[in-house]
Structure formats: structure tokens, C-alpha cells
Amino acid sequence: MADRERNLMTEPGMPRGGVDPDPAALPAPAQAPLTVASSQPGTITADVAPPVSGGDVSSFGGGKRRVGDKVFATVASGASGLIVAVVVLVAAFLIARSWNSIAHNNASFLFSHAWSTSVNDLRFGVAGLLWTTVLSAVIALVIAVPVAVGVALFITQYAPHRLARPVAHVIDLLAAIPSIIYGVWGVSVLAPHLTPVVRVLSNIGLGLFDKKFETRNVFNAGVVLAIMILPVITAISRDVFERTPRQNIEAAWALGATRWEMIRLAVLPYGRPGVISGAMLGMGRALGETIAVMMILGKVSGFSFSMFDGGETFASKIANSAAEFSTPLTTGAYLAAGLVLFVLTFVVNALARWIVNRRKDFA
Amino acid sequence: MSSASVSQTGPGFARINRSRKVKNHAASVLVTLAFGLALVPLVWLLWTVIGKGWHVVVHASWWTGNQRNLTYQDAGGGVYHAIIGTLLQVAVCTVISVPLAVLVGIYLVEYGRGPLARVTTFMVDIMTGIPSIVAALFVYAVFIATFHLTKAGWLVSLSLVLLMVPVIVRTTEEMLKLVPNELREASYALGVVKWKTILKVVLPTAFTGLVTGVVLGIARVAGETAPLLILGPYTANTNYNVFSGNQAALPTMINEMFLNLNHATGTGAYHLDANGDRVAGAAANFAPERMWGTALTLILLVLALNLIARLIGRRTKIAD
Numbered sequence: 156m157a158d159r160e161r162n163l164m165t166e167p168g169m170p171r172g173g174v175d176p177d178p179a180a181l182p183a184p185a186q187a188p189l190t191v192a193s194s195q196p197g198t199i200t201a202d203v204a205p206p207v208s209g210g211d212v213s214s215f216g217g218g219k220r221r222v223g224d225k226v227f228a229t230v231a232s233g234a235s236g237l238i239v240a241v242v243v244l245v246a247a248f249l250i251a252r253s254w255n256s257i258a259h260n261n262a263s264f265l266f267s268h269a270w271s272t273s274v275n276d277l278r279f280g281v282a283g284l285l286w287t288t289v290l291s292a293v294i295a296l297v298i299a300v301p302v303a304v305g306v307a308l309f310i311t312q313y314a315p316h317r318l319a320r321p322v323a324h325v326i327d328l329l330a331a332i333p334s335i336i337y338g339v340w341g342v343s344v345l346a347p348h349l350t351p352v353v354r355v356l357s358n359i360g361l362g363l364f365d366k367k368f369e370t371r372n373v374f375n376a377g378v379v380l381a382i383m384i385l386p387v388i389t390a391i392s393r394d395v396f397e398r399t400p401r402q403n404i405e406a407a408w409a410l411g412a413t414r415w416e417m418i419r420l421a422v423l424p425y426g427r428p429g430v431i432s433g434a435m436l437g438m439g440r441a442l443g444e445t446i447a448v449m450m451i452l453g454k455v456s457g458f459s460f461s462m463f464d465g466g467e468t469f470a471s472k473i474a475n476s477a478a479e480f481s482t483p484l485t486t487g488a489y490l491a492a493g494l495v496l497f498v499l500t501f502v503v504n505a506l507a508r509w510i511v512n513r514r515k516d517f518a
Numbered sequence: 519m520s521s522a523s524v525s526q527t528g529p530g531f532a533r534i535n536r537s538r539k540v541k542n543h544a545a546s547v548l549v550t551l552a553f554g555l556a557l558v559p560l561v562w563l564l565w566t567v568i569g570k571g572w573h574v575v576v577h578a579s580w581w582t583g584n585q586r587n588l589t590y591q592d593a594g595g596g597v598y599h600a601i602i603g604t605l606l607q608v609a610v611c612t613v614i615s616v617p618l619a620v621l622v623g624i625y626l627v628e629y630g631r632g633p634l635a636r637v638t639t640f641m642v643d644i645m646t647g648i649p650s651i652v653a654a655l656f657v658y659a660v661f662i663a664t665f666h667l668t669k670a671g672w673l674v675s676l677s678l679v680l681l682m683v684p685v686i687v688r689t690t691e692e693m694l695k696l697v698p699n700e701l702r703e704a705s706y707a708l709g710v711v712k713w714k715t716i717l718k719v720v721l722p723t724a725f726t727g728l729v730t731g732v733v734l735g736i737a738r739v740a741g742e743t744a745p746l747l748i749l750g751p752y753t754a755n756t757n758y759n760v761f762s763g764n765q766a767a768l769p770t771m772i773n774e775m776f777l778n779l780n781h782a783t784g785t786g787a788y789h790l791d792a793n794g795d796r797v798a799g800a801a802a803n804f805a806p807e808r809m810w811g812t813a814l815t816l817i818l819l820v821l822a823l824n825l826i827a828r829l830i831g832r833r834t835k836i837a838d
Contacts, residue, residue, distance in 0.1 A: 227713035231629055234621035235638040238683065242641045245648065245680075248659040305552025313549055322553070324828070329560050331824045333741020335769045336813050339776060340563045382559045389556070413538055415545035436647070443649020445744035446769070450776060470651040474747045486663060493655040497648070504647030508640075 249494040256487025264491065268458040270472070272485040279488045281469070281495050283458040287373060288468040288496070291448060292441035294377025299385045300434050306385070307392035312418060323393065330386035338450035341379035346370040346451065349378060357463045365461035371453035374462045379447055384437035391436065395429025396422050428510050435507035439500045445470035469496035567813050574811030575818075584766075585754035590778055590805045597815050599756035600771040603671060604819075606760040607750070607767060608740050610675035615682040616732055622683070623690025628716055646684040653680040654745035662749075669749050671760035674767070677745040682735040689731025693724040730831040737823035741816055743769035768816040775809035 259277050262269045267280025306326060310319050350369045357366035403421035412420060453465030454475070467475065473489050473496075480486040534542075574580055583596030622642070626635055657677040661667045697720050705715040721728070746752075746767050752774045753764035780803075 221711050223713050224711055227716070228629055231621050231625035232634060234618050235625045235630075235634060237618065238622055238645070238687075239634075239637050239641045241680070242644055242648075244660075245652065245656045248656055248664070249652075252659040252663050302552045302555055305549045306556045309549045309553040313546065314553075325560070326556060328821070328824070329556070331737060331820055332560075332563065333743070333769065333816055333820060335741065335743045335772050336563070336567065336817060339772060339809065339813055340566055343779075344562070344566050345559075385556055411534075413534060413542035415542040416538070418545070439647045443647075443651060445649070445651045446747070446773070470649060470744065473651055473655065474744055477748045480658070480662075480748075483663065486658075490655055490659055490663075493652050497652045500647050500649055500652070501644060504644060508643045 246494075246497065249490050249497060252483075253487040253491035253494055256484050257491050259484060260488075270488075272476075272479065272488045274482055274484050277484060277488065279491070281492055284467060284469045284472055284492060285495070285499075286458075286460070287452075287466040288442055288470075288499075290462055291373050291377045291380055291468060292438050294374060294462065295380035295384055295441045296434055296438055298378060298381035299388055299437060300430070302381075303385050303388035303433070303437075304392055304430060306389045307396050308418060308422070310389075310393055311396040312414065312422065323390075326386050326389050328386075329382065330390075334383060334444060334447045335450075337379050337383055338447035341375065341447060342371065342451045345379065346375045349375055353463060362460050363462055365459060365463060367455075367459065367461055367464040368453055369463075371451060371465055372461075372463045373452065373466055376448045376451045376468075377462070379451060380441040380444055383444065383447065384440050387440055388430070388433040388437045391433030392426060392430045395426040399425045428513070432507040432510040435503050435510070439503045439507065442468075442503065443470055443496060443500050444468075445474050449474050469493070469499075564817070567810060567817055570807070570810035571812075571814030574807050575814050580811060580815075584756045585771075585808075586756075588754065590803050593804060595804075595808070597768070597771065597812055599754070600766040600768045600812065601815070601819075602756055602758060603750075603760075603765040603767040604740060604769075606758070607671045607675045607678065607765070608736055610672055610760055611678040611682055611739060612732065612736060614675070615679050615686060615735065618679075619683045619686035619735075620690050620728065622687045623694060624716060624721075626687070626691050627694040628712075628720070642684050642687050645680060646688070648680060650677070650681055650742050650744040651748070653677040654748040656680070657745070658748055668762075669751055669764070670762050671750055671757075671765040671767075674745045674750040675760070677749060678739040678742060681742065682739050685735040685738050686728075686731050689734065690724075690728055693727030693731065694720060696727070697723045726830050726833050730827045733823055733827035733830065737820050737827065740823065741769060741820055743773065746770045747773070768812055768819070772809055772812045772816065775805045775812065778803075778805040779809070 256277060256279075257264055260279060261276060262278040262280045264280055266282050267278070268283030268286075269278045269280055270283070271278045310323050310326075314322055347370060353369050353372070353374060356374070357364050399422045403425065404417060407417040407420040410420075448468050449471035452467060452471055454467065455465040458466070469492050473493055476489060480489065577596075579594060580596045581601075582598055583594065584599035585595045586599075588595040622638065626638060629635075630638070654674075654677045657673050661673055661676070662669065667673070701719055701723060702715055705719045706712075710718070746769055750767060750770065751764045752770040753766050755766075757763050757765040759765075
């Protein structure tokens with residue numbers, strides 16, 4: 156108690172006194188467990204220091220900022236600046252190191268699906284990679300979104316309260332399993348079991364459904380990606396469904412709605428932007444997934460639109476060819492592919508965040 | 519479940535007509551089915567990996583030996599070299615990521631106003647979405663293409679930093695926001711300056727939450743494969759030096775075995791086919807059983823980390 160008083164008396168009058176107070180003089184809450192009791196000290200301080208709202212105390216001692224504060228603030232903002240710089244550098248280095256290769260490219264970079272990286276005749280285009288990447292991600296979304304919404308509804312609206320949290324943790328476990336294990340499992344265990352589906356769908360036999368491979372194809376990669384992005388979409392949908400305003404739900408009940416009608420009237424309309432942005436975040440994951448896709452997709456020489464053909468996505472192409480990174484021109488072609496993937500995921504993620512943040516303004 | 523909703527309308531209210539009832543039932547069934555469907559791959563995958571890997575990992579030599587001088591026809595050998603590689607690379611990554619990410623989290627919650635905070639928040643979001651292969655390409659472009667260094671474990675760690683930082687920043691932010699403002703105000707009222715308040719009051723209060731974030735970040739990067747393919751070539755030997763030479767890691771060991779699944783010559787009492795099932799006689803190829811064994815080892819590592827994170831998280835008083 157004496158310590159506290161000393162601190163109280165010296166501090167405001169002597170600005171430098173705060174730089175090195177005896178650690179023992181610090182108020183009790185320095186230990187974590189004490190936070191349980193935080194409500195009591197809280198009521199006291201609210202009376203003592205109403206003008207000191209938020210974190211604006213640096214000006215408390217007559218506008219002087221203490222050295223320690225200055226140093227700490229500088230270090231913290233420096234770390235933030237570093238993060239910003241790194242993301243900018245990612246783009247800058249990918250552009251800088253691939254520029255020369257794009258300049259020496261004899262094929263259309265955006266519209267060709269050729270890929271030949273011999274130094275004398277550089278011909279590479281990302282159209283084929285883009286198609287396979289987007290196709291596998293879209294297949295994943297088509298499968299994962301309905302299931303994820305169902306799971307999120309089950310957790311928030313159907314499961315008993317005591318069960319809801321453990322159930323959510325179990326779904327989160329799906330996100331914890333490393334992607335290489337999904338790849339191994341997908342190609343050797345799951346894919347053979349998907350052949351009946353592949354056969355039925357490929358009976359359509361045209362364009363998108365042209366029959367090529369029964370196991371190592373884009374469709375199976377999409378199914379495995381769907382499993383991998385399911386927890387992402389579920390987590391975000393669950394969050395927004397949980398935040399449905401109580402009044403909306405009660406109002407629906409009061410109108411005599413059944414549970415499903417309540418969900419359609421109150422929960423789904425409120426949660427739609429959240430589901431959309433969750434789906435886009437999941438898509439970002441699917442677009443950049445490397446090893447699982449690389450293991451499942453068979454390499455093929457030509458390009459076809461079919462989802463039952465093999466092929467390569469941006470990520471699997473780059474990883475498959477890591478041994479080829481020999482000359483700057485060749486490496487540059489793969490860095491250029493990486494740059495397009497970066498831009499693609501950037502756009503998808505930025506859109507997703509924009510949707511979420513726009514929603515926040517309403518809530 | 520649906521009966522609960524019917525009773526919600528209660529006796530005395532208008533009766534629910536048949537089609538509404540049917541729709542409600544159908545929705546309940548579909549939603550429950552969706553949940554069941556989501557569990558199928560989890561159970562199936564764990565069942566597969568445990569079933570095919572357990573008889574490999576129960577041998578003590580699996581945890582102490584490496585793959586040095588072993589062909590795919592030789593039995594035995596272990597995963598020690600890959601565990602060492604993964605642990606060292608993740609440790610270097612953690613040592614760099616944690617201070618950086620926690621400082622960014624502190625900045626965003628305790629200081630963050632104005633343009634830098636907005637830009638940082640946005641960039642952390644973008645970082646969350648950077649695919650691991652792009653992170654690896656970036657490190658390759660800087661350190662190998664520009665500075666002409668050779669591939670080594672620490673370059674893998676650097677690319678993992680890009681993946682780990684956003685995870686820790688997010689959890690740090692959330693945990694610091696949960697620290698009651700009254701605690702800060704009490705500290706300020708006692709005349710403690712801001713940086714001391716952050717270090718001695720805010721951080722200790724949020725400590726268990728921060729540890730949870732760090733462990734989840736570790737679990738997230740421990741199974742990453744793409745950076746290893748670009749920057750960290752596999753080797754059968756144990757390499758304790760994360761700064762030079764090839765270094766094995768669990769994911770690349772799985773990949774190595776995967777590439778040799780059909781590497782079957784020679785004779786033996788039995789061999790495992792590509793599905794990891796024992797087939798009597800014929801050629802011996804130990805790649806499949808090593809692959810599933812390594813996969814199980816990696817899953818055990820990652821799930822243990824997740825479990826630790828949950829247990830620590832449960833001890834947090836402010837989390838709920």
C-alpha cells in the first residue's frame with residue numbers, strides 16, 4: 156500500500172520518475188490470474204481517472220513524452236512498418252526478377268498455354284495454369300460451401316449448447332491436418348472411391364466433362380481442396396450466424412415460424428455477406444494450395460478444358476519444376492507464374508475482406 | 519430437434535400446415551447430414567493414417583534412426599533426421615516471428631491510429647492469404663536469385679515467417695483487446711507510464727492467450743511442404759546445422775517416399791502395396807510403410823501442438 160502511495164505522489168509531478176519505478180510498486184494486476192477480480196478495481200479507477208480514457212496517457216504529465224515510451228512506440232511501429240515493407244517487397248522482387256523473362260517471352264504471357272522454358276526460345280503463358288487453378292478452386296467451392304453452411308447452421312442453431320463447442324473444435328481439426336497428408340490420402344485412398352462419380356459425370360462426355368483420367372484429375376483435386384477449405388468457410392459462417400441479432404430471431408419465432416423458417420427469415424439474410432467472404436477466403440486457400448494438388452494431378456502434355464483431365468495449377472507447376480530453376484531466364488518464367496498467383500490471391504482476399512468490413516459498419 | 523421448434527409455436531396457436539412441417543424436417547435432416555458428411559473425411563483420413571502407420575511408429579528405432587545408407591529394400595531406419603530438421607526450422611522461424619508479430623499486435627491494439635495502422639491491418643490480411651509457394655518464391659528471388667546463397671534450412675524458416683506472422687498478429691490482437699480497459703486505466707492512474715503498463719500489466723494478463731496463438735502458429739507451419747520443395751532439399755542423413763547443407767523435414771520425407779511408391783525390386787517375406795496393405799511374397803518396397811509412418815508422425819506432432827494450444831487456451835481467464 157505504501158508503495159502505491161509513493162508512486163501516486165511522485166509520478167505526475169516528476170515526469171522522469173515513471174521511467175524506472177520499482178517493479179514491486181506496480182499495481183497488483185501484473186499477474187494473469189488476478190484478472191478474475193478485475194471488476195472491482197475497475198469500478199474504482201473509473202472514478203479516479205475519467206479524463207484518462209483509452210491509451211492517451213502520454214500527455215498526462217504535462218505533454219512530455221518519456222524516453223521509454225518513445226522508444227517502445229518507435230519499436231512497435233517499426234515492426235508494423237517492416238510487415239508492410241515485406242508485403243510490398245514480395246511483389247517488388249517477384250516483378251523485378253521475372254521482368255526480363257517476360258520481356259524475352261515469345262508467346263503471349265496471359266493468353267497462351269504453352270510452357271517451354273528453354274533459354275533460346277522462351278515461350279510461356281499462364282492461360283492453362285489459370286484455367287486449371289480456377290477450375291479446381293471452383294469445384295472445391297461448389298462442394299464445400301453448402302456443406303460448410305450446413306455445418307455452421309448445425310453448430311449455431313441445431314446442436315445443443317453444450318455440444319456446440321466440442322463439435323466446432325472437431326471441425327477445426329480438419330484445418331490442422333497438413334496438406335501433404337491430404338495429398339497422400341487423396342490420391343491413394345479417396346480417389347479410387349470417387350471413380351463411380353467420375354464415371355457418371357464423364358458420361359456427359361463434352362468439353363468440361365470430357366473423359367480422360369479416372370483418378371488423377373482436376374475433379375478429384377477439387378474434392379480434396381473442398382475438404383481442406385471446409386473448416387475456413389465453416390468458421391466464418393459460424394461467426395456471423397452466431398451474431399444474428401436476437402431481436403430478429405425472436406421476431407421470427409413470434410410470427411410462428413418453424414426453425415427452418417426462422418433460419419431463412421433471420422439467420423441466413425444476416426449471415427449472407429459473411430458466408431460469401433468466408434467462401435472467398437476459402438477460395439484464396441484453394442488457389443494457392445500446392446502439394447496436395449501436385450500429388451493428385453497427373454502431369455499431361457496438352458491442354459484441355461475437361462475437369463477429368465490432369466494438368467497443373469500455378470502452385471503445382473512451380474513446385475514440380477523447382478529443380479529447373481537454373482538460369483535467371485528460366486527461373487523468371489516461374490517467378491512470373493508466382494506473381495500472377497500472388498495477384499490472384501491478393502484480389503480474392505482483398506474482396507473478401509472488403510465484404511466483411513463493409514458488413515462491420517452495419518453491425 | 520424439429521419437435522422443439524414445433525413446440526415453440528405451442529398449443530393454442532395456429533396449426534402448422536403439412537408442407538411447412540415437411541420442409542422444416544427436411545432442413546433438420548439436411549443440416550445434420552452436412553455435419554455428418556464433414557466428419558467423414560476427418561475420421562476416414564485419421565483411420566487410414568493410423569491404421570497404416572502405427573506398426574511403423576511403435577518401434578523405438580523409428581524415433582532414433584535416420585535413413586542413411588538405406589535403400590527401399592532395407593527394413594528399419596527411422597524418422598529422427600526429419601524430426602530434427604522440422605524442429606530446427608520451425609524453431610528458427612518462431613524465434614523471428616514471435617517478437618515481430620507480438621510487437622505488431624501491440625502496435626495495432628495499443629497505439630494503432632492513423633494511416634500506418636490501417637495499412638498494417640490491410641497488409642496482415644494480405645499476408646494471411648499469401649500462398650506458401652509464393653512465400654517460398656519470394657525468399658528464393660531474394661536470397662538465391664539475387665544474393666546467390668545456396669538452399670538451406672534457414673531459408674525455409676524465413677519463408678515460414680511470412681506464414682506464421684499473420685497468425686500470431688491476429689491472436690495477439692484479439693487477446694490484447696480482451697484485456698479489460700480498467701486494468702490499463704488503473705495502471706495509468708497509479709502513474710505507470712504506457713510502455714511499462716503494456717509490458718507489466720497488459721502482456722502478462724494476455725500471456726496464456728499469446729502462447730496459444732504462438733503454438734497454433736507453429737502447428738500451422740510445421741506441416742508446410744511447398745517452401746521445402748523450393749528451398750530445403752531432402753537428405754537421408756541427420757543434419758543439425760540449419761544454416762548450411764541439405765536438411766530433411768517430415769513433409770519432404772513423406773514426399774520422397776511418395777515418389778518411390780512403385781520402387782519395387784528384390785525379394786522379401788512381404789511388401790506393402792501403394793495403399794500400404796501387406797502383400798505376401800513378391801518384391802520388398804519399404805517406401806509405402808515409411809510414408810504412412812512419417813505421415814502419422816507428422817499428424818501426431820501437429821495434433822499434439824493443437825492440443826497443447828487448447829489446454830493453454832482453456833486456462834486463460836479472459837478468453838471467455
